[in-house]
Amino acid sequence: MNVQVNLAGVILKNPIMTASGTFGSGAEYSEFVDLSRLGAVVTKGVANVAWPGNPTPRIAETASGMLNAIGLQNPGIDVFCERDIPFLKQFDTKIIVNVCGKTEEDYCAVVERLGNEDIDMMEINISCPNVKEGGIAFGQDPKAVEAITAAVKRYAKQPVIMKLSPNVADITVMAKAAEAGGADVLSLINTLTGMKIDINKRCFAIANKTGGLSGPAIKPVAVRMVYQVANAVKLPVIGMGGIATAEDALEFIMAGATAMSVGTANFVNPYATVEIVDGIEQYMQENKIEDIQELTGVVK
Ligand SMILES: Cc1cc2nc3c(=O)[nH]c(=O)nc-3n(C[C@H](O)[C@H](O)[C@H](O)COP(=O)(O)O)c2cc1C
Numbered sequence: 001m002n003v004q005v006n007l008a009g010v011i012l013k014n015p016i017m018t019a020s021g022t023f024g025s026g027a028e029y030s031e032f033v034d035l036s037r038l039g040a041v042v043t044k045g046v047a048n049v050a051w052p053g054n055p056t057p058r059i060a061e062t063a064s065g066m067l068n069a070i071g072l073q074n075p076g077i078d079v080f081c082e083r084d085i086p087f088l089k090q091f092d093t094k095i096i097v098n099v100c101g102k103t104e105e106d107y108c109a110v111v112e113r114l115g116n117e118d119i120d121m122m123e124i125n126i127s128c129p130n131v132k133e134g135g136i137a138f139g140q141d142p143k144a145v146e147a148i149t150a151a152v153k154r155y156a157k158q159p160v161i162m163k164l165s166p167n168v169a170d171i172t173v174m175a176k177a178a179e180a181g182g183a184d185v186l187s188l189i190n191t192l193t194g195m196k197i198d199i200n201k202r203c204f205a206i207a208n209k210t211g212g213l214s215g216p217a218i219k220p221v222a223v224r225m226v227y228q229v230a231n232a233v234k235l236p237v238i239g240m241g242g243i244a245t246a247e248d249a250l251e252f253i254m255a256g257a258t259a260m261s262v263g264t265a266n267f268v269n270p271y272a273t274v275e276i277v278d279g280i281e282q283y284m285q286e287n288k289i290e291d292i293q294e295l296t297g298v299v300k
Helices: 077-089 104-114 142-155 171-181 216-230 246-255 272-286
Strands: 005-007 010-012 016-018 040-042 059-062 065-068 094-099 121-125 160-163 185-188 192-195 210-214 237-239 259-262
Touching: 016 272, 059 210, 065 216, 077 094, 077 104, 094 104, 104 121, 104 142, 121 142, 142 160, 142 171, 171 185, 171 216, 185 216, 210 216, 216 237, 216 246, 237 246, 246 259, 246 272, 259 272
Parallel strands: 016 040, 016 259, 040 094, 094 121, 121 160, 160 185, 185 237, 237 259
Antiparallel strands: 005 010, 059 065, 065 210, 192 210
């Protein structure tokens, strides 16, 4: 049985990876999960300098999901390279570094720096709804998507994944723009902008007023968008949004995703990623599927 997948020449032992921002750089979760069982670890977003993130409260629970407005808190690329990459290198898994920035120069500085590091891929977050500059400002305009993709590609030594926002009228327009800019892989979806109000305190539940909705509540939207994008571009797609079980992950594969990220589910069940790897293999055995690629995009 073959569960390996190929993302722009990088071979993952299985299609399950973590979703950026929900797994740190793996250190805390390594007490629960053997990171060597994962196809890849995708790190929390890292910028050229340390960011403090947004004021608290920064998370709130919702029906079948959560809102967050962390604001891309991170220690900066220097600490990340010294501390987090050596930690992850101890494991037999691929390392995908999620990159954030406020300006094109910020993104390119991180991407250039990562060129000297022993990592496998980079995921460029142009879709964070929780920062005022950068992030989603790049992800909602196709010209900006193409330009930032092309700029990053000029500096990148590893394959580049562009992470798309669902907070747009037509995600296929953004996907085609990233493809035109030279992206190697696309990932989707980032969180959907939402709001919650605390009626007892009569204020916003999150200090930032709005936050990004994630978890099972967004899965049907994510599956629809993965299907649309996989049929609109030639690039491999990493699907995410509400995946908590192997059945969820299989929906994304059948919609056209080559690999899948598991995010919010890690907060509820720290074993979610490995349980999903096992569940996919069990489904393949029961259904006599020899190669996972037999399932990719089977729904037309
Ligand atoms: C607390 C939290 C922090 C996140 N931080 C990042 C981040 O730093 N960079 C990024 O690209 N996406 C970030 N995301 C988005 C997730 O990677 C993912 O796209 C989204 O949550 C949908 O997947 P899920 O429903 O499985 O969580 C974050 C999500 C959450 C819940």
